[in-house]
Amino acid sequence: DTAVSQTPKYLVTQMGNDKSIKCEQNLGHDTMYWYKQDSKKFLKIMFSYNNKELIINETVPNRFSPKSPDKAHLNLHINSLELGDSAVYFCASSQAVGGANEQFFGPGTRLTVL
Amino acid sequence: DAKTTQPTSMDCAEGRAANLPCNHSTISGNEYVYWYRQIHSQGPQYIIHGLKNNETNEMASLIITEDRKSSTLILPHATLRDTAVYYCIVRAAGGGADGLTFGKGTHLIIQP
Numbered sequence: 341d342t343a344v345s346q347t348p349k350y351l352v353t354q355m356g357n358d359k360s361i362k363c364e365q366n367l368g369h370d371t372m373y374w375y376k377q378d379s380k381k382f383l384k385i386m387f388s389y390n391n392k393e394l395i396i397n398e399t400v401p402n403r404f405s406p407k408s409p410d411k412a413h414l415n416l417h418i419n420s421l422e423l424g425d426s427a428v429y430f431c432a433s434s435q436a437v438g439g440a441n442e443q444f445f446g447p448g449t450r451l452t453v454l
Numbered sequence: 455d456a457k458t459t460q461p462t463s464m465d466c467a468e469g470r471a472a473n474l475p476c477n478h479s480t481i482s483g484n485e486y487v488y489w490y491r492q493i494h495s496q497g498p499q500y501i502i503h504g505l506k507n508n509e510t511n512e513m514a515s516l517i518i519t520e521d522r523k524s525s526t527l528i529l530p531h532a533t534l535r536d537t538a539v540y541y542c543i544v545r546a547a548g549g550g551a552d553g554l555t556f557g558k559g560t561h562l563i564i565q566p
Binding site: 344373375381382383384385388396398430432442443444445446447448 | 498
């Protein structure tokens, strides 16, 4: 069974569109994250949620809106897509905020904005 | 979180031990050393972490110097599937809210 899953794996869309990426974890973890990996391969934290509540928002434009319907899901909705949003987006989860807790990453969603 | 310094790339022969160094001279007393790796086109994968003592698991060993200013990740018998970018990250015990801060990592290439 996949621990952290994301859908879709690939997403190609036009500028200005609105799209969502879904993430689910079956590990029973309390905390979930979204990371962005750009074309230069830098991996950066975007958001983290603990028990459905937003903990951090790393200066991400408000066009990006994470939504956590329950502890096992953290979806990422992006409005008015721009060319610079093209990247690979990774979801991750961990047992709890803080402590020496490793994060488990999903396979990534490659977003291409044309 | 403390900054880390790693070589940009390294080669290792298949079947030999791969030793990946990391400098973290500004590490604080409550910061752990974590290692993750990212195989091409996959999500990052946790390998191992430690605070002071050396650690070993089924994937690797982590050797931390006594002053904690540097560490070495050891893959005892490298295989072609170990080709990946390896990230050394230092992170406070209570720093989970900030997520992981990834640097450029070391691109380890296992040669057949």
